[in-house]
Amino acid sequence: MGRNKLARFRQNEENKNVVQPGKEIYENIQGGWQDFFGNDQPITVELACGRGEFTVGLGRSHSGRNFIGVDIKGSRIWKGSTMAIAEKLLNVAFLRAQIEQLHTFFAEGEIAELxxxxxxxxxxxRDEKRRLTSQRFLDMYETLVAKGGLIHFKTDNTGLYQYTKEILADRPNTRILKDTSDFYASEWKEDHLGIKTRYEKIFSEKGETIKYICFTLSSA
Structure with missing residues (x-):
């Protein structure tokens, strides 16, 4: 393991905005995120956040909400964690965990937006069950996201976009509120305030269109 990666792991251990294995809070954070942030603001979670640019961007733009980026790679979330600390964004945190285990870190209805x-x-x-929009994961989100809570899905991959639309169509009580195969040519492009993930920038620069669906899994 490289020196830089080891240094980042050590920094994550010190950074108070990182919840990860080895920290006492890691074992009992479920249902306690608002206590962690020290306020009662709604919680927005980004899955597979990578280096955390999008999570930090959301936190920077929306001071009245709390934001948590989830990723299993500690060397990735180190970037977003240190960025949030440098900018004194007290409403931004990161959880180092497998997304499959999300239900062990959040209580029922604790997530306001995903x-x-x-x-x-x-x-x-053979990998269908590992797709983050498969029925398996959607069942978990339906429990963890508050009733009526928005779920946003963005991808450059046409196959995954079409698959997700088909899966959502088969679920009762699901409402698709926004749906476009070309987000930056849509009426909703200004809604995201220009905040992009690293991969979104890469795909956009290659000329890929960004697909976007906003939906709810249960009625309020």
Whole structure:
């Protein structure tokens, strides 16, 4: 393991805005995120946040909400964590965990809003259950996201976009509020305040259109 990666791991241990294995809070954070932030603001979660640019951007733009980026790679969330600390963004935190285990870190209805941003498309049929918009994951989100809470999905992958639309169409009580195969040519492009993930920038520069769906899994 490289020296830089080891240094980042040590920094994550010190950074108070990182919840990860080895810290006491990691074992009992479920249902306690507002206590963690020290306020009662609604919680927005970004899945597979990578280096955290999008999570930090949301926190920077919306001071009245709390934001948590989730990723398993400690060397990635180090970037967003240190950025948030440097900018004194007390409403931004990071959770180092497997997304499959999200239900062990959040209580029922604790998440007000969820972002699924540019997940691995997992194109092979045998990997369907690992797609973050599969029925398996949607069942979990339906429990953790408050009733009527918005779920945002963005991807450059046409196959995953079409798959997600089909899956959502099969679920009762699901409402698709926004749907476009070309986000930056849509009426909603200003809603995201120009905040982009690293991968979104890469895909956009390559000329890929960004697909976007905003939906709820249960009625309020």
């Amino acid at each position: 972002w699924i941003t540019f997940p691995d498309p997992r194109p092979k049929d």
